[in-house]
Amino acid sequence: MTNHSFSTVGVVGAGAMGRGIAQLAAQAGCRVVLLDAQPGAAEAARSTIVAYWQQSQARDRISAAQAHTWTTQLQAVDGLSALAGCDLVVEAIVERADAKQALFADLETLLPAQAVLATNTSSLSVTALAAQLQHPERFAGLHFFNPAPLMKVVEIVPGLRTDMAVCERLDALVRAMGHTPVRAQDTPGFIVNHAGRGYTTEALRIVEEGVADCATVDRILREQAGFKLGPFELMDLTGLDVSHPVMESIYHQFYEEPRFRPSVTTAQRLAGGLWGRKTGEGFYRYTDGTAQQPAEPPAPQVDSVPPVWVSPRAARRAEIYQLLKNLGADIETGAAPSAGALILVAPLGFDVTTVAVVERLDPARTIGIDMLIDEASTQRRVLATNPTTRSDIRAAAHALLARDGKPVSVVRDSGGFVTQRVVACIVNIAADICQRRICTPRDLEAAVTLGLGYPLGPLAMGDRWGPTNVLEVLFNLQTVYGDPRYRPSPWLRRRGALGLSLQHVEE
Numbered sequence: 001m002t003n004h005s006f007s008t009v010g011v012v013g014a015g016a017m018g019r020g021i022a023q024l025a026a027q028a029g030c031r032v033v034l035l036d037a038q039p040g041a042a043e044a045a046r047s048t049i050v051a052y053w054q055q056s057q058a059r060d061r062i063s064a065a066q067a068h069t070w071t072t073q074l075q076a077v078d079g080l081s082a083l084a085g086c087d088l089v090v091e092a093i094v095e096r097a098d099a100k101q102a103l104f105a106d107l108e109t110l111l112p113a114q115a116v117l118a119t120n121t122s123s124l125s126v127t128a129l130a131a132q133l134q135h136p137e138r139f140a141g142l143h144f145f146n147p148a149p150l151m152k153v154v155e156i157v158p159g160l161r162t163d164m165a166v167c168e169r170l171d172a173l174v175r176a177m178g179h180t181p182v183r184a185q186d187t188p189g190f191i192v193n194h195a196g197r198g199y200t201t202e203a204l205r206i207v208e209e210g211v212a213d214c215a216t217v218d219r220i221l222r223e224q225a226g227f228k229l230g231p232f233e234l235m236d237l238t239g240l241d242v243s244h245p246v247m248e249s250i251y252h253q254f255y256e257e258p259r260f261r262p263s264v265t266t267a268q269r270l271a272g273g274l275w276g277r278k279t280g281e282g283f284y285r286y287t288d289g290t291a292q293q294p295a296e297p298p299a300p301q302v303d304s305v306p307p308v309w310v311s312p313r314a315a316r317r318a319e320i321y322q323l324l325k326n327l328g329a330d331i332e333t334g335a336a337p338s339a340g341a342l343i344l345v346a347p348l349g350f351d352v353t354t355v356a357v358v359e360r361l362d363p364a365r366t367i368g369i370d371m372l373i374d375e376a377s378t379q380r381r382v383l384a385t386n387p388t389t390r391s392d393i394r395a396a397a398h399a400l401l402a403r404d405g406k407p408v409s410v411v412r413d414s415g416g417f418v419t420q421r422v423v424a425c426i427v428n429i430a431a432d433i434c435q436r437r438i439c440t441p442r443d444l445e446a447a448v449t450l451g452l453g454y455p456l457g458p459l460a461m462g463d464r465w466g467p468t469n470v471l472e473v474l475f476n477l478q479t480v481y482g483d484p485r486y487r488p489s490p491w492l493r494r495r496g497a498l499g500l501s502l503q504h505v506e507e
Contacts, residue, residue: 004172006030006116010083012103013092014038014045014076017120020148021090023049026070028176033083034076037093042076049074084110088173090142092120100124101132108133116166118142122193123249126186127159136161142170143190145451153180153450155190180450182443188253191439192451193246195458197260198425201247203231204263206418212411214283215293220409220418223380224373226455231422232283233291235266236276244270258485259429299402300395305329308400309337311359314346315469316371323375327403337361342393342400346371348469349416349424349476352386363388367397370417372465372473381406386413415480416473423461424473428489430458431502435491441503459502467496 009025011018014036022045026032036042050071057067075082083089089107091100104117111117117139119129130136141157154174156167167183174181184190189197203217212220218230235243247262254260269275269282276282277289284291307330310320324331337343343366345355356363368384375381381401385394394410402408411418430448434441445457454461462470471493477486495502 004028004176005169006087006173008033008086008088010035010086010089011092012036012083012089013120014042015092017144017146017148018090018092019045019049020146021092021120021144022046022074023052023149024144024177024179025090025173026074027178028173030073030173032074033086034074035078035080035083039078042078046074046076080106080110083107086111086115088116088118088170090118090120092144095121095123097124097129100129104129104133104139108135114138116140116169118170120144123189123246125159125188126157127161130159130161137163138166140166140170141184141186141190142174145192151451152178153182153192153447155184155192155447156181157184157186157190159186180446182447183439184443184447185436185438187436187438189246189250191433191444191447194250194433194438195426195430195444195448196452197247197250198427198429198458199227199422199452199454200231200235200243201261201263202422202425203418204265206414206421207232208263208265209414210412211414212409212418215296216409216411217418218293219296219407220380220382220411221422223407224370224378224382225419225423226377228453228455236282236284236286236291238276239278240266240270240275240282241278258483258487259425259432261485296407299408300399302392302396302399305396305400306340306342306393307332307338309334309341309343311343311345311355311361313355313359314344314369314371315348316346316374319375320344320346320369320371324400327400329400337365341365342367342396344369344397347476348372349420349473349480351415351480352384352389352413354415354480356386364390365393367393368413368417369401370419372417372420372423372469374465379406381408382417382419383408383410384413384417385410415477420473421477423465424470424477424486426454426458427462427467427470427502428474428486428492430462431489431492431495434459435489441505445503457503462492462502467492467500467502471496 009030010033011022012035022032022034034042053067056062119141126141130139140162143155145151156170158167171181214232218232221227221230244266251260251262274281277286280286309332332341343361345368347355352368356366363386370382398408448454449457474486474488
């Protein structure tokens with residue numbers, strides 16, 4: 001028994017994506033017809049899927065009956081005419097509009113009137129692909145992520161003329177596959193690729209500005225913010241041959257929206273063949289598939305640490321005092337620092353230089369600490385110097401903050417710290433997605449956590465670390481950089497002003 005309305009599903013394209021979709025469709029109870037333009041490719045893909053089921057049976061993950069049933073339901077074919085009896089055909093071929101449109105034109109003349117056509121495109125307009133069809137109402141986007149059996153989210157994207165009943169049928173199929181369907185408007189990048197712009201693009205800008213190197217940025221975002229992979233590890237895993245064209249496509253499709261501005265760094269590396277793991281070198285070199293990351297230098301050894309004075313404007317000032325007390329620091333509590341004190345500031349969005357000048361502090365003794373995220377939630381602390389910070393002050397601050405064994409990264413001065421900038425951009429882009437009604441907040445959170453593996457959905461991230469704090473970071477970054485990419489979304493501003501949760505659902 002199946003709880004969806006598709007009995008026979010055709011899959012065109014037997015590469016990694018098409019192979020995964022075919023596997024899921026068979027497991028959902030469908031008869032599956034797999035086709036590829038390359039001779040022998042569909043049969044090879046079928047053999048790979050069947051071998052996987054046999055291995056799963058040997059490991060007692062599925063029954064012998066399941067393996068047998070699924071195997072008999074999966075057929076490799078060598079001609080388009082074999083798809084004539086399909087209720088649904090999913091296209092997973094090359095990401096070129098002309099090739100996809102030609103295929104769908106042929107399919108439309110072949111399939112019965114009630115059959116559904118779906119594209120697995122990740123970057124092309126569903127409406128544009130359907131524009132040449134006689135019946136665009138039966139056409140929709142059905143975007144899986146690679147590897148499809150493991151990535152548990154699927155974006156269902158109606159075009160302007162898609163019948164919503166088609167989306168409901170696809171929704172039921174996706175659920176039968178054991179995946180989570182999310183509904184997106186037909187906009188560039190849909191949900192996941194759109195929401196993901198804040199992570200890698202801002203990290204690239206941080207490295208290009210000389211704030212920190214790739215390995216340090218990856219460590220900070222993994223261990224301070226909780227991401228599973230740092231942005232440069234992620235780009236190496238995906239491959240710049242995939243990720244850079246997506247950056248450019250979304251940027252141009254949104255008519256050069258500054259938030260999505262691509263990086264010259266990835267363009268150059270793409271041209272030079274440094275794509276990542278698949279070429280053996282990207283932002284890291286790979287030996288036997290393992291990244292060769294530079295060792296982190298140990299914390300400096302110092303003879304003594306001067307007394308520490310904390311700015312009264314520091315974020316989470318009470319937490320900083322408790323941390324310093326736990327570390328055994330000599331804490332000054334006067335209205336101004338003594339002549340020999342280490343001055344600690346904790347700005348949100350502003351650079352350490354600006355804070356030192358505005359608060360009339362000695363910049364040579366001033367160092368910043370990132371306190372956007374509460375200390376108890378982090379596995380790494382991050383400090384920032386300014387151009388005049390003395391080397392002995394830097395060393396003393398590093399040694400002090402590393403006394404309990406928690407690793408410390410020291411970065412160069414910039415507006416906002418690494419985590420502040422990246423998190424603020426992620427939350428702001430997510431807020432703009434909600435502002436544009438591209439999807440519901442619930443589908444946004446599900447798509448990003450399942451599709452990108454973030455530690456929290458972007459709205460939950462903003463709620464946890466404070467919408468007003470995120471807004472402060474964005475407003476101050478705008479002041480420091482004068483760049484419209486940090487312009488706060490009106491949706492975010494309204495919720496910050498009202499004290500609402502970002503996950504709040506409007507009536």
